[in-house]
Amino acid sequence: MIFAKVIGTVVATQKDKNLDGKKLLLCKEVDHNGNPLNSYHVAVDAVQAGEGSFVLLTYGSAARMTEITKNAPIDAVITAIIDEVDIRKVSK
Amino acid sequence: MIFAKVIGTVVATQKDKNLDGKKLLLCKEVDHNGNPLNSYHVAVDAVQAGEGSFVLLTYGSAARMTEITKNAPIDAVITAIIDEVDIRKVSK
Amino acid sequence: MIFAKVIGTVVATQKDKNLDGKKLLLCKEVDHNGNPLNSYHVAVDAVQAGEGSFVLLTYGSAARMTEITKNAPIDAVITAIIDEVDIRKVSK
Amino acid sequence: MIFAKVIGTVVATQKDKNLDGKKLLLCKEVDHNGNPLNSYHVAVDAVQAGEGSFVLLTYGSAARMTEITKNAPIDAVITAIIDEVDIRKVSK
Amino acid sequence: MIFAKVIGTVVATQKDKNLDGKKLLLCKEVDHNGNPLNSYHVAVDAVQAGEGSFVLLTYGSAARMTEITKNAPIDAVITAIIDEVDIRKVSK
Numbered sequence: 390m391i392f393a394k395v396i397g398t399v400v401a402t403q404k405d406k407n408l409d410g411k412k413l414l415l416c417k418e419v420d421h422n423g424n425p426l427n428s429y430h431v432a433v434d435a436v437q438a439g440e441g442s443f444v445l446l447t448y449g450s451a452a453r454m455t456e457i458t459k460n461a462p463i464d465a466v467i468t469a470i471i472d473e474v475d476i477r478k479v480s481k
Numbered sequence: 482m483i484f485a486k487v488i489g490t491v492v493a494t495q496k497d498k499n500l501d502g503k504k505l506l507l508c509k510e511v512d513h514n515g516n517p518l519n520s521y522h523v524a525v526d527a528v529q530a531g532e533g534s535f536v537l538l539t540y541g542s543a544a545r546m547t548e549i550t551k552n553a554p555i556d557a558v559i560t561a562i563i564d565e566v567d568i569r570k571v572s573k
Numbered sequence: 574m575i576f577a578k579v580i581g582t583v584v585a586t587q588k589d590k591n592l593d594g595k596k597l598l599l600c601k602e603v604d605h606n607g608n609p610l611n612s613y614h615v616a617v618d619a620v621q622a623g624e625g626s627f628v629l630l631t632y633g634s635a636a637r638m639t640e641i642t643k644n645a646p647i648d649a650v651i652t653a654i655i656d657e658v659d660i661r662k663v664s665k
Numbered sequence: 666m667i668f669a670k671v672i673g674t675v676v677a678t679q680k681d682k683n684l685d686g687k688k689l690l691l692c693k694e695v696d697h698n699g700n701p702l703n704s705y706h707v708a709v710d711a712v713q714a715g716e717g718s719f720v721l722l723t724y725g726s727a728a729r730m731t732e733i734t735k736n737a738p739i740d741a742v743i744t745a746i747i748d749e750v751d752i753r754k755v756s757k
Numbered sequence: 758m759i760f761a762k763v764i765g766t767v768v769a770t771q772k773d774k775n776l777d778g779k780k781l782l783l784c785k786e787v788d789h790n791g792n793p794l795n796s797y798h799v800a801v802d803a804v805q806a807g808e809g810s811f812v813l814l815t816y817g818s819a820a821r822m823t824e825i826t827k828n829a830p831i832d833a834v835i836t837a838i839i840d841e842v843d844i845r846k847v848s849k
Contacts (some may be wrong), residue, residue, distance in 0.1 A: 390689075390707040390740055396754070397513065397568035401537060405527050405547050405562035413537075415513055416572045421673065421691055422552075429513070431482040431537060435539060435681050435738075440569050444678060445689070445707060447738045450542045450634070450726045450818070454738035455681050462527075462539045462546035465482055468738045469680035474691060476673035477716050489605065489660035493629060497619050497639050500599075505629075507605055507658060523574040523607070523629060532661050533647035542634045542726070543820070554619075554652045556574055560589035572628045580846035581789065585813060587805050588837035589823050598811075599789055599842060609849075613789070615758040615813060624845050632820045634726070646803075646815045646822035646836045648758055666799040667780075667834055686829045696767045697765065697783055711773050711816070712829075719767060721781070721799060723830045730830035731773050745772035750783060752765035753808050 393446045395420050395438050399431055407461040414438065414467065416446055421474045424430065432465035433458050445469035484563065485538045486511050487530050491523055499553040506530065506559065508538055513566045524557035525550050537561035576655065578603050578631045583615055591645040598622065598640065600630055605658045606649035615658050616649035617642050667723045668747065670695050671714050675707055683737040690714065690743065692722055697750045706740035709734050720744035760839065762787050762815045763806050767799055771834035775829040782806065782835065784814055788840045800833035801826050 393419035401413065412434040418426040423443055430446060433457040438444050444467045452466040453459050485508035494506065502525040515535055517531040522538060527547040530536050535561045544558040545551050577600035585597065596618040602610040607627055614630060619639040622628050628651045636650040637643050677689065688710040689704035694702040699719055706722060711731040714720050720743045729735050730743040763782035769781065780802040786794040791811055798814060803823040807810050812835045821827050821833040 391705075392707065397566055399537070399563060400562035400565040400567065401563050404537070405526055407546060413561075421554060428745035429483075431484065434743075444496040445680070447740050449740050451729065451738050452548070453543060454729070454736060456682060458683055460546060461745070462543045462550075462558060464539050464541050466508070466738060467685060469689075471675060471677050472682040473676040475674055475676065476691070489658055491629070492656060492657040492659065493653035494654050496629070499638060500652060505653075507660070521575075523576065545635065546637070552638060554574050554635050554642075554650060556631050556633050556635040583813070584838060584840050584841040585837035587804055588813070590821060592836060593773055597837075599844070613759075614804050615760065628758065637819060637822070644822060646819050646826075646834060648817050648819040667797075668799065672834060675817070680790040711815040712771050721767070721772070721832065723832050725832050726831050727821060730775060730828060736794075742830060744776060745769035745781075747769050750765055754781070 390445050390447050392419050393417060393444050394423065395440050395442045396446060397440065405462055411457065429465060430465045432467050433463050434467045436467055436470055438467045438470055443471045444473060482534050482539050483539050484513060485509060485536050486515065487532050487534045487536060489532065489549055489554045497554055503547065522557045524559050525555050526559045530561055530562055535563045537563060574629050574631050576603050576605060577601060577628050578607065579624050579626045579628060581624065589646055614649045616651050617647050618651045620651055620654055622651045627655045629655060649662065657661055666721050666723050668695050668697060669693060669720050670699065671716050671720060673716065681738055687733065703722045706741045708743050709739050710743045712743055712746055714743045714746055719747045723748060758815050760787050760789060761785060761812050762791065763808050763810045765808065773830055779825065784821050800831045801831050802835045802837050804835055804838055806835045806838055811839045813839060830848060
């Protein structure tokens with residue numbers, strides 16, 4: 390999974406029926422400090438994320454493993470809202 | 482999912498039988514403003530997109546999750562025509 | 574899917590039994606004009622392609638969705654021979 | 666699979682129910698000598714790894730093939746702790 | 758599939774039970790002439806490859822389509838030892 394920040398919403402009227410009722414969010418990939426990286430993804434929201442949220446993004450076939458996304462043509466889903474990333478000094 | 486713009490059609494007579502009757506469109510990846518990015522994909526159309534359409538593209542195994550593409554050797558499908566991408570100021 | 578040009582054949586005697594009898598072709602990724610790009614793939618041929626053919630290449634799990642490739646350890650398959658790519662002026 | 670070093674832990678309260686009880690670790694991709702590479706992944710731990718561990722990371726649909734991760738929206742899992750990478754002189 | 762050269766072995770005691778008894782090999786991606794490319798993969802051996810072998814590497818979900826790798830958390834497998842890559846002059 391990767392980190393992302395939600396930066397917008399995507400509106401589409403004409404779409405596959407399996408996307409009906411799903412919230413499509415534009416996500417910018419970020420690093421663990423929240424600094425923006427180059428790629429972005431449009432992802433379905435499975436955890437009530439909102440704009441500005443710092444989230445965990447699951448992609449590939451795993452993106453269909455939530456109640457909201459199962460059997461839908463969806464390759465990216467927001468699966469968590471990040472509270473904290475705890476980086477410790479690593480002795481090894 | 483990613484954004485793309487449809488820029489052409491692909492014609493192929495000799496092909497796998499599971500591609501019969503499917504519209505193959507050449508799609509250029511774009512950003513949320515419609516600016517072209519580097520990659521392109523040939524995708525099957527599931528939403529009556531046409532040339533010039535600003536679309537949502539689903540890829541990987543999820544691309545087989547539409548009525549039109551199920552069980553076919555297809556790794557990219559157009560699943561929506563984008564009306565609008567709404568980017569708000571982010572307070573967080 | 575992506576475009577590729579077949580540039581050679583791959584010969585392997587010692588291989589997984591599910592690759593037996595499958596033609597392995599070396600494919601160079603190209604753009605829609607046939608200009609070579611950087612990546613290449615070894616793909617199984619499902620459409621009687623030959624060296625020099627301009628082809629459509631399907632990869633990932635979708636590559637197992639042809640009669641020839643099902644249930645085999647194959648991640649790329651040639652699914653069409655391209656006749657033409659039709660790029661129109663786009664007004665939108 | 667790739668090599669990675671565990672560099673931190675990820676805390677998330679609001680998340681998909683299938684992530685409950687799973688340890689999310691921040692992993693930096695490394696080469697076989699342990700030198701850091703550019704990408705990182707958030708992965709679920711299936712082998713009691715800890716911070717600083719030099720691990721094997723499995724991604725894609727294969728990441729759901731452990732007892733801990735099956736049927737969950739998880740695209741990366743730590744499947745081994747590396748004891749040693751043995752590089753020999755290659756005569757061929 | 759891609760070409761790779763086996764450059765080492767990976768030893769791991771603490772690992773997912775579905776990796777037990779599987780030979781983990783460090784593979785460097787190469788081009789069709791055997792020249793090294795940038796990426797590497799840890800792959801399971803399904804064809805009795807050894808160090809220095811010039812091999813075919815299958816990745817993604819297809820990597821679980823051999824007897825040795827099925828149902829295991831494995832995303833890359835060696836599926837053939839390459840005898841020869843035959844590049845012809847292409848007239849088209």
